[in-house]
Structure formats: structure tokens, C-alpha cells
Amino acid sequence: MSKARIMVVDDESILRMDIKEMLIEAGYDVVAEANTGELAIELAALHRPDLIVMDVKMPKMNGIKASKIIQQSFKIPVLLLTAYSETDLIKEARNANVVGYLVKPISEQDLIPAVEVALGQSERIKALLGNIQELEYKMETRKLVEKAKGILMEIYKIPEEDAYKKIRSYCMTNRTSMKEVAEYVIKHRQLDSRRVSSLNLR
Template sequence: MSERLGIILVDDQPERAEMVCRRLRAAGYRLLAHLNSAAGLLPQVDRHRPDMVLIDIESPDRDILESLSFINRHHPTPVAMFSARGDADFITSAVQAGVSAYMAEGLSPERVAPAIEIAMAQFRSYQQLRQSLERTQRQLHERKTIERAKGLLMAKKRLDEEAAHRTLRNLAMNSNASMLDVAEQIINHLQSQP
């Protein structure tokens, strides 16, 4: 698995970064980029589309969290952050920005592989939860829209609930459209009528 993972490393200590880079390569990871600061992280993530971002910065700040938030929204990527900064508020902000694994100790070459595995597992778990939530929200939206269309059909066309549902279903089948599409069309059409 490690042979195929592309990593971007952000580390502001050159000696440690060199040791970590050697360890990554020896373990079969592809080192896509090494940055001395988070300043160039966004364009590097956009360019390389890494499988993982490892960050070890002595004093991470709000700028890095904003960058990670942007990455999390536009290019969801597992992120492992190592920092001596262990205050609860910052850790919470880091996790909300998209950090998959936060270690309140510096990165050492020996901890690279376990950190990557933890971050990948956390990221996959979070993505599954996010997809499940999005699916549930879509289903809820669809159900509400169909119920609203049925309600309008019942009020404007004086149909009972079963007849309104049958009308929606028949319109969907006859037009080869989804119930949601038909419901939205009915809502738009009937709301525009007096």
C-alpha cells in the first residue's frame, strides 16, 4: 500500500525533514513535495493531488488552518499534523479544518508510518460519515419536496393523498423523470398559479 501513496511533507526543520524524507522513501512512499512552510501548500496540493499531507511545524497558526480548511472543502486529503502546540482549542480547530490525526509531539522518522496509517484510517472513517450524512440529507430533501408537491396537488387539484402520490408517480414514469424532478416541476408550476 505505501508504494502507491504520494506524500507532501511540510516541515520547517531541515535536518528532521531530511531524515523523515529518507524514511518515507525507504518505506516506499512517493515524496511529491517538501515544503519548509505552509505558504505554498495550496498550489502544491492542487498540482500533485497527494494521498496524504504530513505537517510538522513548530508554531502552526491560523493561516495553516485556513489552508487546510480550503483543502478539506475542495480536495479532501488525509492530513497528519505534528506539533508541540497541545492546547485543546487549537487541536479542536485543527480537526475542524480537516486534520485527520493530530500528534502533540514532534515528528520522528520512526513515527511516520504509524502516523500515516492512523490519519488514513481516520480520514476514511470521516469520509464515510460525511457521505452517509450527505446521502441522508439528499433523501430528506427529496422526501420533503415530494410531500410538498403532493400537498400542493391536494390543495389545488382537490386530490386525496393517494391520488396525489399516484399522479406524481405516473407523471414521473410517463416523462421518464425522477419523482424529485416531477415534484419540483409541479411545485414551480402550481406556485405560480393564483
């Protein structure tokens, strides 16, 4: 597996450097560093890291607000760093794609396992989102194919099975997807049924 790409965000430069060193030593790639929430959003857009390790308390935009924006725009998981006094803020973080948080001071023994867990969760979420998209595509295709079949059955006066065969054979000869053929049939049916016939679906 390639090295995970991580961005480190903290307004304290010494802490930022410490964390960066721990991550590099553990074999990660630190692709960007930021000292404000605003810069974190900008650099998240630019570098698209796999994970962001981000301080909660920073001047101007805090880490939770930045996490929310990053979640909405880029869906990059965030591991928050907080002080004991700020743990109340964590409750706010529920909807911000925060995959975990660490309480300062941060030690290597705490940081690396938390990063591992966060990256694992992010992989699972990515896979899950991919599955959902695939499923949605299949369901949409099925709906369109059903509709296209109905149109062909009516035009050619053929049974459902033959209508399906027509669509499939057109896909194969034209190296196109079922969805595209179905969309074509539906679109042209609305304009002029003779144009569907002129598709010459065999």
C-alpha cells in the same frame, strides 16, 4: 487499494527528505513538498493529497495556522510534527483537522503507524460526511415531495396515494429524480396552476 497520496511540509530540507524517504519506502506516494505554511496551502489546493504531514514551527505562517486554513478550504487531514518545546501549540490544533501529532525526532517506527491511523480516520470521516450528505438529500427530497403531493391533490382533486403515483410515474417516463419533479411542480404552482396541469402527469 491505490497508494495514499501524501504531502510533506517542513522548513528543514533534510528532515523533509528523511520523511519523504520513509513514506516512499513504506509504499506511499509523496505528491508534493513545501517549506512554508503558505506554500502548503497552495500545493494542497493543487494536488489535493489524502494526508499532509506538516511541521508546526515554520517561518511566517506556522503549521497550525496553515492546517486551519487547509481544513476550512479543502478538508484534508493533517498529521503535525512538533518538538517537545512546542507541545503547548498542539492545544491550538484542536479545530484544525489535525488527526494526530508526532514529537521530533521522527523515526520510521513512529511515522508509519501514525500515518496509517491518520489515513484510516480520514477515510472514516469522508464516509461519514458522505452519509450525512446523502441523508440531507433524502430529507430535502421527502419535504419537497410532500409539498408537491399537496399541490397535485388540490389541482386534480385526488387522494395522496394517487398524487404520489403521478409524481413517480413522471419520474419513470422522463428518467428524472423525485426531487426534480417535486421542484418543478412547486415552482410552477407558484406561477400558474394550469402549467402544473399541463405537465400531464399520468
